[in-house]
């Protein structure tokens with residue numbers, strides 16, 4: 408028998424002696440009992456399974472299995488943009504596992520992750536569209552607002568452990584334990600702990616991808632990305648029409664196609680170099696770090712690119728003062744970073760988080776993307792570009808003429824062209840770990 412509360416409204420006109428009516432009376436009694444009596448039970452596991460099964464039945468909302476008025480609360484999400492996206496997705500997938508709605512969390516506008524008071528919380532809906540998220544993710548995960556809570560103190564606390572002893576298995580066991588029906592009596596399960604979603608990974612890549620797909624930037628930020636992208640295309644058009652007018656003897660024919668550009672996520676700043684050299688030693692690999700020279704050579708060897716073409720360099724701010732990154736590019740490759748593009752003022756208005764969100768968007772929309780397979784930023788850009796390719800129905804995403812290609816400049820290739828390695832995300836991978844924290848597997 409289906410215990411959905413709405414189904415039972417139909418039974419109200421039935422004979423008092425009918426089985427259905429008796430059932431309804433029992434249900435109402437059970438409901439009164441559970442709502443009036445249960446809050447006085449304290450501690451975990453103090454609720455007998457048969458009562459909570461009825462609560463469970465009454466709570467089931469839509470087909471997705473998400474329970475009505477049952478929530479998960481999580482601490483502020485921290486670190487860089489991409490770590491925040493991953494942690495947010497994990498919070499969503501935790502809520503999904505428990506069939507609960509995730510209370511809209513705070514993100515962090517700044518990167519000062521070691522100084523908690525500098526973490527500058529920023530509401531999720533100041534960065535991503537809230538309603539849009541819920542409509543795109545309908546049936547998968549849902550976000551709720553704190554105003555939907557009927558009782559803010561009706562909370563069970565889920566304290567996540569930390570440190571070496573807190574293994575992936577223990578983390579998962581705990582999530583399973585809190586998914587048990589016996590927690591249905593609590594309106595909210597509150598996750599506490601130090602950055603509880605940064606480390607442990609329990610879900611396949613496709614689940615993360617499903618959440619990322621629902622993250623749409625608010626107009627205020629995507630308009631800024633539009634401005635940067637149009638500036639890049641405008642410069643590209645100027646150069647290509649100069650070439651055309653030379654070739655056509657003066658007639659300038661503006662093409663209708665938006666002007667192409669390449670985005671290169673260039674990781675060569677000092678902190679990264681120190682980090683990647685250490686990683687190379689630790690993993691016994693020699694292909695994590697790439698020098699500026701190596702990156703320029705790889706980009707030059709990409710086949711099938713019509714030159715001249717703008718190469719947008721997504722670089723750390725510390726490199727903006729270093730004009731040498733703009734020098735040494737081969738003919739027809741026109742390097743620009745935000746300073747030379749004249750868009751620095753667009754970025755400067757915003758916090759660290761928004762600045763990276765704009766850069767991310769510029770890389771996402773590039774006709775060609777070239778990144779480092781050991782960077783989380785690059786990896787997530789490639790994941791979204793792979794989804795984009797799948798959506799337009801690319802059957803041979805690794806072929807040289809596929810749209811939206813991505814490349815990894817740090818991987819050595821055997822091919823004679825010595826170009827960069829083609830790169831796409833393996834959507835059947837069983838964990839995000841395999842693709843997001845550094846890998847030499849590029850699935851092409």
Ligand SMILES: *[C@@H]1O[C@H](CO)[C@@H](O)[C@H](O)[C@H]1NC(C)=O
Pocket residue numbers: 452456587588589
């Ligand atoms: C849920 O918790 C109850 C009571 O603690 C226990 O008897 C039951 O086995 C648990 N169910 C699952 C699926 O773990």
Ligand SMILES: *[C@@H]1O[C@H](CO)[C@@H](O)[C@H](O)[C@H]1NC(C)=O
Pocket residue numbers: 470471472473504505506586587
């Ligand atoms: C969540 O809902 C699904 C579908 O209704 C159900 O199969 C699953 O057992 C539920 N899980 C929990 C933890 O309630």
Ligand SMILES: *[C@@H]1O[C@H](CO)[C@@H](O)[C@H](O)[C@H]1NC(C)=O
Pocket residue numbers: 446447558559560561562
């Ligand atoms: C809210 O929940 C707490 C804890 O379960 C309970 O003690 C309190 O009576 C509830 N308040 C209301 C108004 O239901």
Ligand SMILES: *[C@@H]1O[C@H](CO)[C@@H](O)[C@H](O)[C@H]1NC(C)=O
Pocket residue numbers: 833834835836837850851
């Ligand atoms: C993708 O991942 C699945 C699961 O780990 C694996 O079986 C498959 O070989 C991978 N495909 C490629 C192209 O790497």
Ligand SMILES: *[C@@H]1O[C@H](CO)[C@@H](O)[C@H](O)[C@H]1NC(C)=O
Pocket residue numbers: 690692819847848
């Ligand atoms: C990737 O790294 C592993 C070691 O972790 C190495 O054995 C393998 O050859 C590398 N693959 C490629 C394509 O370089």
